[in-house]
Amino acid sequence: MTTQMTASYLPEGLPIPVPEPDGLSAPYWAGLREERLLVQRCAHCGTWQFGPEWICHHCHAFDPEWVEIEPRGRIYSWERVWHPAHASLKNHGPYLAVLVELPYAGLVRMVGNLLGDPMQTVAIGAEVRGVYEHHHQADPAYSLLHWTLA
Amino acid sequence: MSRERTLRGRVAVVGIGETQYYKHGQSPDAEFKLALKAILAACADAGLDPRQIDGFASYSDDRSEATRLAAALGLPRLRTATMQWGGGGGGCCAAVANGASAIATGQADCVVVFRSLAQGQYGRFGQTSGVNTASGEKAYLMPYGVLSPPQRFAMRVQRYMHEHGVRQEALRAIALASYHHAQANPRAVMHGRPLDEARYDESRWIAEPFHLFDCCMENDGAAALVLVDAERARDFSNKPVYLLGAASGSGYRFAAHPHNSADYASANFGTVARDLYDMARVTPADVGVVQSYENFTGGVVMALAEHGFFKPQEANDFLTLENLTAPNGRLPLNTSGGNLAECYMHGFELVLEAVRQVRGTSTSQAPRHDVALVVGGPMVAPASNLMFGSEDVL
Numbered sequence: 001m002t003t004q005m006t007a008s009y010l011p012e013g014l015p016i017p018v019p020e021p022d023g024l025s026a027p028y029w030a031g032l033r034e035e036r037l038l039v040q041r042c043a044h045c046g047t048w049q050f051g052p053e054w055i056c057h058h059c060h061a062f063d064p065e066w067v068e069i070e071p072r073g074r075i076y077s078w079e080r081v082w083h084p085a086h087a088s089l090k091n092h093g094p095y096l097a098v099l100v101e102l103p104y105a106g107l108v109r110m111v112g113n114l115l116g117d118p119m120q121t122v123a124i125g126a127e128v129r130g131v132y133e134h135h136h137q138a139d140p141a142y143s144l145l146h147w148t149l150a
Numbered sequence: 151m152s153r154e155r156t157l158r159g160r161v162a163v164v165g166i167g168e169t170q171y172y173k174h175g176q177s178p179d180a181e182f183k184l185a186l187k188a189i190l191a192a193c194a195d196a197g198l199d200p201r202q203i204d205g206f207a208s209y210s211d212d213r214s215e216a217t218r219l220a221a222a223l224g225l226p227r228l229r230t231a232t233m234q235w236g237g238g239g240g241g242c243c244a245a246v247a248n249g250a251s252a253i254a255t256g257q258a259d260c261v262v263v264f265r266s267l268a269q270g271q272y273g274r275f276g277q278t279s280g281v282n283t284a285s286g287e288k289a290y291l292m293p294y295g296v297l298s299p300p301q302r303f304a305m306r307v308q309r310y311m312h313e314h315g316v317r318q319e320a321l322r323a324i325a326l327a328s329y330h331h332a333q334a335n336p337r338a339v340m341h342g343r344p345l346d347e348a349r350y351d352e353s354r355w356i357a358e359p360f361h362l363f364d365c366c367m368e369n370d371g372a373a374a375l376v377l378v379d380a381e382r383a384r385d386f387s388n389k390p391v392y393l394l395g396a397a398s399g400s401g402y403r404f405a406a407h408p409h410n411s412a413d414y415a416s417a418n419f420g421t422v423a424r425d426l427y428d429m430a431r432v433t434p435a436d437v438g439v440v441q442s443y444e445n446f447t448g449g450v451v452m453a454l455a456e457h458g459f460f461k462p463q464e465a466n467d468f469l470t471l472e473n474l475t476a477p478n479g480r481l482p483l484n485t486s487g488g489n490l491a492e493c494y495m496h497g498f499e500l501v502l503e504a505v506r507q508v509r510g511t512s513t514s515q516a517p518r519h520d521v522a523l524v525v526g527g528p529m530v531a532p533a534s535n536l537m538f539g540s541e542d543v544l
Contacts, residue, residue: 015283
């Protein structure tokens with residue numbers, strides 16, 4: 001269903017994602033390392049929630065559960081980035097970032113990169129599936145979730 | 151005394167001042183010195199002894215702290231010091247409201263509202279450096295190369311253009327209007343640097359749908375204004391400019407990270423615009439001139455629609471250079487050149503320009519200027535706005 005990538009979409013050197021000091025998003029980042037996409041879903045009222053929070057925004061039950069979902073969605077918006085805003089992106093680009101909404105998780109949205117030709121025509125509404133990108137050698141090690149046309 | 155809970159007509163601007171505006175990195179003065187210069191310029195404009203200042207208000211974590219200012223200026227006493235939560239320019243109007251609230255509730259008599267910013271001295275908003283790890287909202291964005299403000303806002307605008315059929319020409323008209331007005335304004339960093347359609351179209355992409363000229367500048371400078379109680383305003387030499395209303399805040403879960411706002415393709419004025427018009431007791435038709443914060447032109451499109459000047463699907467027809475320029479346009483917009491072409495004073499130059507419009511002293515004066523709207527940073531949370539008016543509309 002998902003495929004592992006061999007090379008990273010963007011050059012190394014960008015900020016490494018880590019959980020907040022209070023650990024709120026730790027299950028999400030740990031899940032990506034195991035190729036499991038976890039999103040919060042309130043056990044009390046069933047409301048989906050992403051990014052995570054300590055409380056369900058709908059019913060105010062604390063500590064919403066983390067639920068594994070299919071990394072499938074559709075493109076909600078996109079941008080083609082040309083100007084490098086970080087030293088590691090100099091002379092790299094353009095590249096595509098997409099905002100993907102997840103129908104299997106209450107239409108929560110996630111930002112990732114759209115794999116393939118950076119000059120491809122991007123259609124809002126197009127179906128995409130997730131592709132994990134592992135940075136095992138990084139310190140600390142981390143994994144990202146990209147998207148490719150389904 | 152009235153029990154109505156409002157700022158309408160209670161407080162007035164009696165002085166405005168700014169430093170010279172510089173490209174980023176070109177200020178010969180330290181940021182704090184810029185703040186002092188702008189504050190003293192505003193006092194001089196008001197004809198006010200600076201020792202009468204008894205409060206400060208600012209936003210976006212301005213580094214020129216109120217207590218240091220009070221010590222540096224030898225103020226006999228400081229009675230209010232407020233900082234509006236939230237980054238970006240979303241607080242540029244709320245800071246005025248916070249200062250005005252202190253006066254209206256008897257906590258202070260003379261409040262200076264200001265912004266000082268030397269991006270050349272403290273790091274540019276448009277570049278990320280020295281960051282090895284990211285957490286919170288940034289963790290979901292930065293590893294994917296979504297780092298700088300244009301990259302963080304482009305997808306909101308792209309979605310808005312998709313939903314409402316807004317064309318690139320609508321964004322272009324906003325950039326052209328700012329540059330047009332900057333040519334008449336000797337304070338403007340882009341004075342003498344006109345922009346036409348071809349130069350816009352040929353300019354490089356920063357992040358689609360933003361060309362270079364859709365993005366604000368990065369500058370060094372400071373700007374300030376002086377607020378006093380409306381009863382005292384006529385004692386000053388300038389024509390008083392009254393606060394008719396102010397509002398700030400955010401719609402339902404607008405700040406949900408990452409990019410999970412319920413109303414994503416929005417500038418976040420759904421609730422804030424309504425509150426402003428209610429307090430100011432005016433309608434969009436009463437507004438003669440608008441200063442609308444251009445972090446990016448696309449945010450201005452959304453903000454103007456959310457303030458009721460046109461429906462989103464009418465944006466292409468409304469947003470033309472003709473319609474947006476003084477003196478003959480339907481709705482003169484960003485008449486000093488604004489963030490795009492006067493100075494990115496984090497929106498505070500727009501607040502000063504609205505004061506000039508009501509006074510009748512703009513370098514691109516709108517013919518209808520008794521009611522002047524300022525819209526703070528679109529697409530951020532909290533956002534804010536305010537309405538100024540002349541004595542005639544009180």
